[in-house]
Amino acid sequence: MAATRADRVQRAGAGSGENPVADVLIVGSGASGSVAATRLAGAGFDVVCLEQGDWVHPADYMSATPEAELAWVQRWSPDPNARRSPADYPLTGDADIRPVMYNGVGGGLVQWAAMWQPMLASDFRVRSLDGVADDWPIGWADLAVPYAEVAHDMSVSGLAGDPALPDMDAYPNPPVSIGKIGEVAARGMDRLGWHWWPGANAIASRRHGALQACQRRGTCMTGCPENAKATPSLTHWPAALAAGARLVTGARVAEIPLDERGRALGAVFLDGDGAEHLQRASVVILAANAVGTARLLLLSRSARFPDGLANSSGLVGRRLMQHPYRTVTAVCEEPLDSWQGPWGQSIYSLEFAETHLDRDFVRGAKWMVMPHGGPMFAVAEYHEAHRHEGFEALWGENFHRAAAEVFGHSFTWGIQVEDLPEEHNRVVLDPDISDTSGLPTARIEYRLSENSRRMLDFNVARGVEAAEAAGATSTLVRDIWPTGVGHVLGTTRMGDDPATSVVDRWCRSHDVSNLYVIDGGVFVTGGSANPTATIMANALRVSEHMIETRATQEVPL
């Protein structure tokens, strides 16, 4: 099979004259790509980053308008299939949970809730401790320093000392106020004797770095107009660009071509007009999230790699993990002003995060308390929980019950569970549906495991108990969120054995010596923690290693 697209671009003369050879080419400008670009450009590397979306500016957000909630319907929906931006690619397939994501400068960190949660020490040794899945080739200690560094760069606000986690450096800012919702929820946990801790968030509780102090507007996931929430366009890209990095927006990567020795040449990308370009580079880093990177590797077929680039293990795209998610909303009599933010995590609990032998599942869950947003969200929460009661109960005069009971008087325990890796859960190329550039899009094949389902059921039952202990007069229990929480992991796992992993412990491809993957795809197991802290810390760890080993790095002809 010929690398026809790269050949065509090279024959047309695009490449060296148009785009000088970079030291490092990064695909994707989000959590991991922005860390690598900043660190590598700062160390003197000539860095080019290709981003299929565009810059997002605070003026683009609708969070300071009365229409803020409605913006979720389309323009600021986290679901690319609802948003339908030209920068997005549709996600197809009949999956139990379909991922959400954002494509633009900053990637998923444009719309994230900014919850900052290092993984547990045990998360890296699941096979050794619990006899399931696999151990990571690295451990908590390998990420301890990077965790602290990226927390500083992201202006995290939180409180160190949580006994459920290994010792950590203090966060750069004190916790954001846990608000009335956190105070009430914490009282419930206190009565039960269960673990809770003030939430750490990449939201500045006071002016820090590039961020302003949080104003508690509560619109974190549709963009913070005050610039109080960390996102790479604020926290990383200014420094990367100042150090000489070049960020090319509207650049959709179609293929990673190889030289005759099987080393990555760079990337072929299409601009907004559909014109093809070749950006050459000595080293290629994929940072396009676990769906986008797997898709790109599968698109990059060649005679050497007929099943997709760097896929001699057959694992590219497989072992997709998400964080299956349900909610328990506690409805209280006292006013909680629960539309107020921040919409990160007010408090969290790791009470049920570890395996217990007396339960019918392994591994565990992380819980976090959140507000409910405005009245549209409050009503939606009520309707989802009461949908089996029929039309009469929800509409007409009864429509007003939802707002009267829930709005401003509730808080939500979000419950996300560890999703163990299974090879049948995967990203594949859709044979029929393409993106706006004509490239086959990603089809998601994903079935929720029995272990995850049992874990959710157990934790939801405990969540109801926690709500009642907090004084809830009623609870609203939602089933599994079908569009997930945007945590995509595992499709290019790291490991020491090339037969059972895609990249090594330094996130370098076993098959292609100058190709790296640094997004959440490299996760061996998913833990139950929100993954951004670990993705960014690992990207920093790998970047430091690339700098240390630059003299021995193999490069293309």
Add this chain to the structure above:
Amino acid sequence: MSAGGLAGSQRAVLACLADVLIAQGRGMPAASAVGVPGELIDRCLEVAPVLGAPLGALLDEPAADAPEEFVRQLAARRPDDFAVLSTAVVGAYYLSGEVRDLIGYPGQQPSPLSVAGEPDYLDMLERVYERHPGYREAP
């Protein structure tokens, strides 16, 4: 839907359908009473234009002349269409200043809090620390 938004006849139908979903009661006004079929639906569709075409098509259906039955049938048998109608109506309803005042919602306004001083929960946190067995060591 016309190029300039919903036609007058469509707005009249929308008023009836919207009141099936959100009727007057419990001290709250019906959807049509606060202007959902007017400026509010226009603001809603401007933010969520994806709703415009399917909503316009719904409002042109002959069966919409019997609003109660029509809306119930949508809810029972056409969930995607019902989602379009209910999202548009509920979204427009909560844009109303009158409605926001009645439910005590100021909007997603800034409400800064100082982080100076010690929070009130430190005693509870001390108890967490005292009772927790410590994190699970990994080999």
